[in-house]
Amino acid sequence: MSKSHTIEKKAIPEQKGGNRFTVSDALDSIKINKFTWSIFFLVGLSMMFDGYDYMIVSYTMPQIAQEWGLDSVAKGSLSSWSMVGLVVGSFLAGPLSDTFGRKKIITLSVFFYGLMTIPVFFAPNFTFFAVMRVIAGVGLGVCTPIVTTLFAEFTPTRYRSFFVTFGMAWMIVGWVVAGVVGTAVVQVASWHWCYLIGGLPAIFAFFLWKFLPESPHWCANKGKTAQAVEVLKLIERRAGRKIDCVLEAGNIIIPPKPKTAGPRAVLSPKYIKITIGFWIVYFAGNFAIYGVNAWLPSLMLERGYEVTSAYALAIAQNAAAVIANCITGVMAEKIGRRRNLLVGFAASLVSIVLAAQVAGAYALVLGVMIFLGFALNYMITAQQPLMAEAYPTEFRNTGVGLTVAVGRIGGIIAPVVLGALLSLNLGYANTFMFLLIPIAIGMLAALLLIKKETKGKTIDDLNEE
Template sequence: MSAYTSDIANAPQLTIPQFIDELGTNKITWMLFILLGLSMMFEGYDYAIVNFALPSIQAEWSLNSVIAGSLSSWSLMGLVIGGVISGPLADKIGRKKVLVSSVFLFGLLNLPLYFAQDWIVFSVFRVLAGVGLGACIPIVTTCFSEWMPSKRRGFFITFGMAWMILGTVIAGIVGGALCNSAAAASVIAGETELSSVQTVALPFLDGLHIDHWRVAFFIGFLPIIYSVILQFFMLETPYYYASKGQSKKCIAVLEDYERKATGKTVLAERLNPNHLLPVRPEKVKVSPLELFNKKYVKATLGIWIGYFCGCLVLYGMNAFLPRLCGAMGYTYTLATISMAAAFIANILCGYVSDIIGRKRTVVIGFIAGAVCMYLRLRLHRGMAVCSAYNRDDSTGLHGEFRTNRYPANHAGIVSD
């Protein structure tokens, strides 16, 4: 036996998290970070663009406020459905397949919106696209939690979720460029006749339109191309293979990971096929009801309530801030600036969570959010600044709580 082989044989054997921590942050870490981040960016764009296009849609289709407001909420119904089915599906067929499929789905279902002629067709496709959006978010968070080194995981998760905010910023820029908010507001208020502002001709469509809002949804077709890139470059998480008892595939993924990162497979030699996870999950069928047994019920309720509150603030603001700005006499620029400030706040949240801990960061974030919402009610012109601090990335940190609080064979279910 050579000295090298002897050293490997005598070295402590590694579990998956120890292996990832030993490799630390490397070029493959950053590749996965960018791949997952871009998925969230397209997600953010898809969700937010309807809010910037909404005034134009309302004016062109002569919708009342109730129906117009519902158009920004239909995707939330799909989000719930996607979130519910994505977890068990990811545990069954893998994180990568669910992620690629979800990105492909919400990209594909944007194309019919370019041709939609009434709000009913528009609503149906927004619900269906929402299924893809709802599946994407928890799976991305799970992949971040399972691939990123523990010392920098808080940063990577919150920075990764900040890509979604970046997507909303891009939606604001695109919406501001393609949508004539002033003309739409004038038509909605009854100050201008629709026929006098319908001056835009669009490819493959008859007649004239108020502006280019349909093009914004055509741009949302790009995730289809990106899903192909994900299929070729995204790695399945080793936790999935380990939880399914597929030790050979798990080790093969980690060997490939180390080889691409360092050109060697030294650490992979120390992996023990019989001890890949710190606590090996039992090979039993896991029911969602398991989340409410005595061992997990407190964590489950705490995570669900916190995640619900975070999503209520995040999605609620994304849905109504553009319209609110218009009603107060502002342009879309203010809403876009608010989202850009939130992007910075998300990144800072990642740094802070690695210093003071995830739980404290979430608690401080919610307290700061409550204060900022109060200030926003009292100071309308401070709305943009307050919004930035109101959007703490508790949703991202809750994603890490989900992964760390439950066994690997529960990961998909709790990601709902």
């Protein structure tokens, strides 16, 4: 990008409605509108189905283990198989969507994981179940990073953090739906039916393809300025508001492209420190969250709770996560992304100690589980805006995808590790206290390695940093 473009970019505020503009200028000029909310629901539903597909394993785990006679380690691995695919998919998500576009890849991923979940309905044994969960997991892994990126790229600067974090709440909604469906189905029918329901995203993918436009940031970054203008005009029509720019292809300022792209850029000297920080933080968060989610229903059953009471505790802590996702987005805009992340880690440390020690009245246990779900998800969701904002458009989704992939490894091993600890008869309290280790390490990484603050900066400003 030439110097003249940079100068023109800085002159934009004095020329609103004039010739030169960035995609961020166009989106910021119409603020939050009907189109923004349509993206929130459309892309969010993709995340909800994703969340359901993963979490339904936790609510069918006791029945599957009983039917196939699985020990604690094999039982814990039921939640890990889809995570293996998730890691593979997350690695693929960035390069694919940065190259071929957000719309194509997210639509294919939703269709794929929905279609590949249906065969689990017919699963005759553990091996078949494991193989199909790995395959479906690839689609799940591709979906998640693109959702984060789409929320960041379609939202006005002032509200970006809120929509990225609030949008991730859709995954938690999927967890809650899985809990409700799982609780109802396993009491009246076979657990297999839960996975037939999990095939619905294959149908939803057609609606996604029809109504989701391509990211105008991606179009502009690829030099497809005519397509970017068409998308902005579509946004203008759906928003019911006039974009305060002259929407012509020649007027779009294309952000300067980085010297390298892809995984090499993410691991370049400029980004290596924050990338490693993201990886450690996301690994720690996923280890804690997926470890708790995989085992909490079973642990509550083993402590003597009835199915409905045990599952209600798990559903409650997931429902609290939805509230956490909303609040963390607001707080990130008020106190900054980095400080918000540290608050999440501090709350998580407290919640783990309380969850490990709580006993007695059901209402007390319920209250602690609600706080646990709130704190853990506040912690991991607080990282979402930082991930989406730390890298330029050229390799934004590669950076997000790699972070999600590494984090998912924590999600893979956590259920197995906790299962192994339980098999050693360490007990409920000691198993929970073990989770303090990854959370403490994650907090140190956030404190020492993640120094960047992105609050209030446009996508195009961040591209030039």
